[in-house]
Amino acid sequence: MKELRIRTLVTVFLVAGVLSWAGARLWNSLGTLPRVPLAAPVVLALIAAVLLATALSLRSRLKAQRERRPDAKAVDPLMAARAVVFGQASALVAALVAGMYGGAGAFLLEFLDIPARRDQAVYAGFSVLAGIAVIAAAFFLERVCKLPEDDDTPGTAAPAA
Secondary structure, three states: OOOOOHHHHHHHHHHHHHHHHHHHHHHHHOOOOOOOOOHHHHHHHHHHHHHHHHHHHHHHHHHHHHOOOOOOOOOOHHHHHHHHHHHHHHHHHHHHHHHHHHHHHHHHHHHOOOHHHHHHHHHHHHHHHHHHHHHHHHHHHHHHOOOHHHHOOOOOOOOOO
């Protein structure tokens, strides 16, 4: 399984942000601008919390297994792989959504004197922060579930036993 790459997430964020900023300018010239929902940062924060809780749970269970505790609950490898895939997908979607709201928020910075637009800019800013939290939680989950042999560099053979 390939690891998340910061470069990919930053590219998705920037492209979505630029397109969203341009779309907001165009949409505003037509007379209306779509609203940034209050639920956007809330949903992203909930996803970040789920990813973080999953990572912490897996980390404690893996630690108990490594220490060979008698009450250690085994970690199903397929469940761990599914958690990592969920984290990676969440990080990509969060980068896209944070870019979209970041672009809209950047456009709204011109209109901070209007109370409704100021509220929308705040919601967009919180959405970007919550998206970054999702990405950080996904990286943490990926790090927790990383196998020791994944640390080997490509092209080097492991010593035979």
